[in-house]
Amino acid sequence: MILEGKKAFLTGASRGIGLAIAKRFKSEGAIVMGTHTGNNQPDENICNQWVKADFSKLDDIENCVKEVLNFEPDILINNAGINTNAPFVEVDPSVFQEIQQVNVFTPMRLCQSAIPFMKKQGWGRILNISSIWGKISMEHRSAYSASKFALDGITLSLAAEHAIDGIVANSIAPGFIDTDLTRQMLGDEGIARLTSKVPARRLGKVEEIANLALWLASNENSFVNGQNIAIDGGFTRV
Numbered sequence: 001m002i003l004e005g006k007k008a009f010l011t012g013a014s015r016g017i018g019l020a021i022a023k024r025f026k027s028e029g030a031i032v033m034g035t036h037t038g039n040n041q042p043d044e045n046i047c048n049q050w051v052k053a054d055f056s057k058l059d060d061i062e063n064c065v066k067e068v069l070n071f072e073p074d075i076l077i078n079n080a081g082i083n084t085n086a087p088f089v090e091v092d093p094s095v096f097q098e099i100q101q102v103n104v105f106t107p108m109r110l111c112q113s114a115i116p117f118m119k120k121q122g123w124g125r126i127l128n129i130s131s132i133w134g135k136i137s138m139e140h141r142s143a144y145s146a147s148k149f150a151l152d153g154i155t156l157s158l159a160a161e162h163a164i165d166g167i168v169a170n171s172i173a174p175g176f177i178d179t180d181l182t183r184q185m186l187g188d189e190g191i192a193r194l195t196s197k198v199p200a201r202r203l204g205k206v207e208e209i210a211n212l213a214l215w216l217a218s219n220e221n222s223f224v225n226g227q228n229i230a231i232d233g234g235f236t237r238v
Contacts, residue, residue, distance in 0.1 A: 001029030002218045009073040009114065011035045011053070011064075011106070012080030014042045016179040017129060020206035021077060021213050022046050028214060033071050035064065035080060055080060055106040056098050064106075068113040074121075075217045076114040078107035079129040081147070085140040096143045103147035108154055115162060124167035125217040128155050129209075132175045132232050148173075152228045159226030168225045170216050175232025178203035200233030 008025050012018035013034025023046060026032050034047035041050050051067050053060045068076070081103045084095050107128055118124025133141050134148025151171065158169035176182065176194050182203065186194065195201055212231055215221055230236050 004029035006074040007031045007071060008075040009033050009068055009071055010077045010079060013047055016181060017177060017206050017209050018079040020210040024210035024214050055102040061106050061109055065109050065113045068110055072117040073114055075125045076110060077127045078110060083144045087140055088142045091143050099143045099147050104150045107151060111158060118167050119165040122166040126158060126169040127213055127216055128171045130171040130173045130228060132173050132230055132236050135173050135228060135230055136236050156226050163225055170224060171228040172212060173228055173230040174204060174209050175235045176203050178205055198233040198235045199238055204231060204233060
């Protein structure tokens with residue numbers, strides 16, 4: 001098991017991509033602490049420990065910072081995020097600020113809390129789950145793209161500053177992924193329309209994201225650093 005004994009802190013671990021990462025990491029021996037937003041604590045078979053956190057609330061962010069400081073993770077994965085699509089001139093300023101708080105400010109604070117321990121032990125892995133909309137963009141994506149481009153900027157800075165400390169930082173940019181939320185929002189017709197534009201002609205699987213995250217967070221990866229890796233069936237490259 002390639003993560004035997006490693007401690008991983010993962011935001012947004014109760015569903016979708018985060019859930020798949022939690023399961024994959026735990027199956028490879030990691031001790032996983034995950035965050036969730038619901039009132040019911042998720043299954044302890046998924047994560048060893050759970051923290052309830054709503055990152056639209058500053059107090060919850062700072063409480064999570066304390067959890068990270070106490071947990072001393074070897075691996076930090078910033079996966080939790082929110083998105084609202086709207087024409088640029090109709091973007092509500094308060095919604096824009098909330099998206100930046102959840103998608104950018106929260107990862108920044110959690111990275112700040114995780115790095116001192118990683119630096120002290122001379123080993124650490126940081127993964128920021130971005131999006132293809134943090135590599136390219138389109139109409140109605142201004143607030144979300146702003147947050148994901150910013151998140152990748154943080155990743156680049158961390159890689160430049162802390163590689164010398166044994167800390168490897170990368171972004172993963174998923175494309176159109178088969179999750180319950182995707183199917184709920186798009187329906188079969190919407191999914192068919194989307195996948196017709198993807199060279200692979202299908203949605204990605206959450207397990208594919210989890211497998212990439214596992215490799216990037218393990219000792220198998222020692223030199224891929226500061227990258228924003230799209231996993232999108234070729235969508236952003238054709």
